[in-house]
Amino acid sequence: MSMLNTAGVPRSLREAGMKCSNCPARDSAVCADCDSDELRALEKIRSFQKFAPAQEIIAAQEPIRFVGNIVSGVVKLTRLMADGRRQIIGLRFKGDLIGRSASELADHDANAVTEVMLCKFRRKEFHSLLERYPNVMQRNLDMTLSELDDAHEWLVVLGQKTAREKVATFLCLLADRIGENHGRNARSFDIPITRDEVADYLGLTIETVSRQISRMKASGLIRLEGTRHVHVPDLAALLDASAGDAEGGVFP
Amino acid sequence: MSMLNTAGVPRSLREAGMKCSNCPARDSAVCADCDSDELRALEKIRSFQKFAPAQEIIAAQEPIRFVGNIVSGVVKLTRLMADGRRQIIGLRFKGDLIGRSASELADHDANAVTEVMLCKFRRKEFHSLLERYPNVMQRNLDMTLSELDDAHEWLVVLGQKTAREKVATFLCLLADRIGENHGRNARSFDIPITRDEVADYLGLTIETVSRQISRMKASGLIRLEGTRHVHVPDLAALLDASAGDAEGGVFP
DNA sequence: CGAAGCATTGACAGTTGTCAAAGATAGTGG
DNA sequence: CCACTATCTTTGACAACTGTCAATGCTTCG
Structure with a gap:
């Protein structure tokens, strides 16, 4: 199933x-x-x-x-x-x-x-x-x-954002549209498309997408169950960490 | 004037x-x-x-x-x-x-x-x-x-095309909208915006835009009068040369 | 259990971005 | 009218992010 x-x-x-x-x-x-x-x-x-x-x-x-x-x-x-x-x-x-x-x-x-x-x-x-x-x-x-607004927004994503920001933006989009609410800023959802398709959505390669997701996982910004199901503890943190080029883990 | x-x-x-x-x-x-x-x-x-x-x-x-x-x-x-x-x-x-x-x-x-x-x-x-x-x-x-169609088209430009293809696509867009016809495939027009703005349009830096234009000039795909006025002898050639990664001049 | 497809990871290369300086161009004021 | 200045553009050297190629691992399905 x-x-x-x-x-x-x-x-x-x-x-x-x-x-x-x-x-x-x-x-x-x-x-x-x-x-x-x-x-x-x-x-x-x-x-x-x-x-x-x-x-x-x-x-x-x-x-x-x-x-x-x-x-x-x-x-x-x-x-x-x-x-x-x-x-x-x-x-x-x-x-x-x-x-x-x-x-x-x-x-x-x-x-x-x-x-x-x-x-x-x-x-x-x-x-x-x-x-x-x-x-x-x-x-x-x-x-x-x-x-049209959505398309314009995506032009900014494709034209200006880094790989990391792109992936973060994508996850937040899903959180908005199909995410289950687990509190103020926490969401969980399935990524409905393959890494390949994510890459084609974001103008990246499959490897870059995979690496960015791995990094977010490693730094605690997201949790994964299997390759598809995502839990985001804090949407804002996910976007922030991707904008500022935060390195290393969440804890000091 | x-x-x-x-x-x-x-x-x-x-x-x-x-x-x-x-x-x-x-x-x-x-x-x-x-x-x-x-x-x-x-x-x-x-x-x-x-x-x-x-x-x-x-x-x-x-x-x-x-x-x-x-x-x-x-x-x-x-x-x-x-x-x-x-x-x-x-x-x-x-x-x-x-x-x-x-x-x-x-x-x-x-x-x-x-x-x-x-x-x-x-x-x-x-x-x-x-x-x-x-x-x-x-x-x-x-x-x-x-x-909306135009925006979708531009998503492909920003997401998939190389710097060279982006600049070529941009020039062809201008040729279509404000170009003067000089025969079947030849156009001339002013680039109405600065290199800076072109960069922001294409999701590139000003330097990359400048270099691509210089390359096109060097290989005879375009001619420049000043920095703004462009003459494209062959629109199709401009797009082709940008898709295939043609190197060197036009003549064998 | 094996095969096929998808995902992850590593090593390396290349396109593009960053920093810096010099050259053009246009607008301003003497 | 010309010189001066600010802005824009070009070019170079180098760095970095992302892409390419390759191998391994994981999951699904027959």
Whole structure:
């Protein structure tokens, strides 16, 4: 049994026959602000699909058939260079939107990382629905702006931060999005992707990622169970120690 | 007289008393698809402002009073880290939109690079106008998606490309946006920003940028007049030579 | 139990950053 | 109009961080 399989069809959705009112992503998805009228319109063009880990959701350069809200699970978005170098341009979590209604073709791949439950809307219908429901379009625009903010933030990470800071930033991102709270600043979570993928996300090599994680472990900033499960005793300390070039252990 | 002052109030706008129909950015701005009804609504909340080179247009962490279309000139968007490291997260050109109607506060600085003419819309009015004119909101959404694509593209540049490829990519970007056409693949243009700013855009140091430019000059991939004006005889060759790690001159 | 894939660690190399100095360029004021 | 100064750019020498190559260890799965 995989530790990462946190994304099975949520019980609440199964029991309720996939009613929006019980959807785990209800508060953060594109339908967050919808009134009952808008919700009915969305339900008409909606369907659910489950994706297995590593399964392709959307392929770059191919037609987009749907946009989809993530109900549960983690998705990675990847861009590939002609010579094979790859950059993960984002991870997407519960509530995030995959695909876009305005484009015929996808410009990057989207793959399930964990098991993923997706609430899909047929693309063209969704697009024309936006014109009739300005609130939904506004919500769509807000979510896109939020994606843009994330991308800008990541430009700083890739352009300015050291390897150590990059890894620390990555762990904090996960702590925010999928971490369990163990007190004010303590979090624990599974790293949903391989070291290889972390490297492609951070613009580093797999070896550098591995070394940085080992260093953080050695200095007590994080604890590991297996290679995937992380416990961060103090998020702030993790970021600080990575910014200042702290050497040696935590204790004087 | 500065070579860079390509952004004075365009004659067409002055003579026409700033009519939208004569606006140089008419085809690419947020008003691109507007009918006369929408255009009138926009004109009511519109005003023009000229910014001098280096002048601040929008300040991070401060209230946004307007969104603005660039009529002419170049704008840089900057994010600052607590310790002073900076990342230029984008350059904006004629037709691009600055600011966003959905946010109270700016999350990055916007500064004029050349002289800039901006067509401003008061933020709140613009925002409420979007609800009444879905076409305008759709256009706003499309432009935001396009910004997102650019940001994703730049993530690949920062995360995967070598110093040389980064500089080549940067020059090609300028060639696309502000280059004069001198035949199929030949372009010439002014680099609107300093080496320092180029470095902050590419996640490099000023010295590395300078060296890469010198190398390109030495191998005949570019020609320089002064430090700012560039002539690229062959855009494709510039990118190729940077991808393959070509050494030495152009001739065998 | 063996094989395959993933992760860690080590030794070394190379690209890029840092520090330093000299050369250009542009703007200012006499 | 020219000299002066501040800023920007280039170039060099060297250091350091990160990448490359290689070997070992760990985990999973058949």
